[in-house]
Amino acid sequence: MHAFEYQHAETIEGAAEFLTQDNKAQLLAGGMTLLPALKSSLVAPTALIDLKGLIELKGACVDGDALVIGALTTHVEVAESEVINSAIPALTRLAANIGDAQVRNRGTLGGSLASNDPSADYPAAVLGLEAVIRTNRRDIPAAEFFTGKFETALQTDEIILAVRFPIPEQAAYVKFPNPASHFAIVGVMVVRDARGPRIAVTGASACVFRARELEDALRTDFNEHALDGLKFHREDLIDDLYATAEYRAHLVMAMARRAVAMASTRG
Numbered sequence: 001m002h003a004f005e006y007q008h009a010e011t012i013e014g015a016a017e018f019l020t021q022d023n024k025a026q027l028l029a030g031g032m033t034l035l036p037a038l039k040s041s042l043v044a045p046t047a048l049i050d051l052k053g054l055i056e057l058k059g060a061c062v063d064g065d066a067l068v069i070g071a072l073t074t075h076v077e078v079a080e081s082e083v084i085n086s087a088i089p090a091l092t093r094l095a096a097n098i099g100d101a102q103v104r105n106r107g108t109l110g111g112s113l114a115s116n117d118p119s120a121d122y123p124a125a126v127l128g129l130e131a132v133i134r135t136n137r138r139d140i141p142a143a144e145f146f147t148g149k150f151e152t153a154l155q156t157d158e159i160i161l162a163v164r165f166p167i168p169e170q171a172a173y174v175k176f177p178n179p180a181s182h183f184a185i186v187g188v189m190v191v192r193d194a195r196g197p198r199i200a201v202t203g204a205s206a207c208v209f210r211a212r213e214l215e216d217a218l219r220t221d222f223n224e225h226a227l228d229g230l231k232f233h234r235e236d237l238i239d240d241l242y243a244t245a246e247y248r249a250h251l252v253m254a255m256a257r258r259a260v261a262m263a264s265t266r267g
């Protein structure tokens, strides 16, 4: 492991200043992705800027027609939040099924989004709900945030502060988890609101995506049976030891049906 400096961030401005001065420094949230990457020398930052003390980045509140969750909010805090559960119960359920207890205790919303792991759960929720990622510099719509495998629109000196989720009429997230890590082999977020149905898929491809043809099928009839007879197809589905591309295509349909059924009954 490479030597690095450790900085405890006192303020958001101070952390941003440090990143501006040293473009090889990296932010540290719960360390659930960063520390294993450091230990295996996949990354070699000159410094880690620990966000842990920035309590203003923690917690959730309803602001008008949206739910705002701070970037440093851990998965267990999301899973146990009554505010979040009342506004968007699909999010508490999603967070409760991330990884194991240790991962949920340390891992954060901001760290998950900044990592943009192809199998992570939150990207599907953020894209499906058409959330907005607020950073220290700008607001980034979800559709522009996830740019590729482990890649996002974030600049090297940009810090995610919070995510603003428009509160939908109905939403549900269902995944087929890897039995060891619980990352999604395929995870599907289904959302319904005044703008129509939306389906976002994670785990199936290198980057989260919207399944527009399934959304079209639900537009006139928001019912799992509206998906009957449809076959999902996409050229770039992942084909690996966990699932073939063909099986992933099948899982997209199966998870989408379950999520529509769950959204219809739970709201």
Ligand SMILES: Cc1cc2nc3c(=O)[nH]c(=O)nc-3n(C[C@H](O)[C@H](O)[C@H](O)COP(=O)(O)OP(=O)(O)OC[C@H]3O[C@@H](n4cnc5c(N)ncnc54)[C@H](O)[C@@H]3O)c2cc1C
Binding pocket: 026, 027, 028, 029, 030, 031, 032, 033, 034, 035, 051, 071, 072, 097, 098, 099, 100, 103, 106, 107, 108, 109, 110, 111, 112, 114, 115, 119, 120, 121, 122, 154, 158, 159, 160, 161, 181, 182, 183, 184
């Ligand atoms: C065994 C295991 C199982 C897991 N299972 C799942 C699962 O089932 N589903 C799932 O979705 N995820 C899973 N994860 C990932 C987990 O959810 C973490 O959220 C994710 O690893 C990010 O970790 P972290 O929040 O601790 O961020 P860190 O590891 O601290 O940071 C990750 C990256 O994000 C950057 N970063 C952190 N915070 C910010 C910020 N506010 N602004 C900008 N950049 C930031 C860091 O610089 C770093 O590059 C799993 C992880 C492990 C180790």
